[in-house]
Amino acid sequence: MAKKKTRTRKDKSETSRSKKTAGATRKTASRKMRAAARVNDKVKAQASKPAAPKQQPMTTSEIGSARSEGIRLFKVAGRPTKEQFILVYGERGPKMNWEQRAAAGVPAEKFQAALAEKAVSRPAAAKPARTTKQTPTVPLAGA
DSSP states (O other): OOOOSSOOHHHHHHHHHHHHHHOOOHHHHHHHHHHHHHHHHHHHHHHHSOOOOOOOOOOHHHHHHHHHHHHHHHHHTTOOOHHHHHHHHOTTGGGSOHHHHHHTTOOGGGHHHHHHHHHHHSOGGGSOOOOOOOOOOOOOTTO
16 A cells, blocks of 8 residues: 555644554554554445355255265266266256256256257267277287
């Protein structure tokens, strides 16, 4: 923060008051005034923000049960790959949880049916052809 070049009458009176009450030098008093101004700005900024309701953290058992439920739904959906999630749900598919995916219209139980629909709707030319890479046989030196 850059220092002010000129001080107003109000600044001077506050500086002299803090010098008298705290027994500080002019330099220290002006530093205290700048610090107080920053604190006041922070308090005003916090007061203007609406307080967001704090969410209670999950207990260890709740975390474990939520994770196991997600894994169960993953198995029900047929253990889909990341590409399959993208194909059915769009770009955000892999990052969604199962509740969000169900809200998007395809719950875990209907994932394979939706995947079959999407795969049929894609033209066959769009699928990459499988190729096998064979290594050439080299004759042995002593044979």
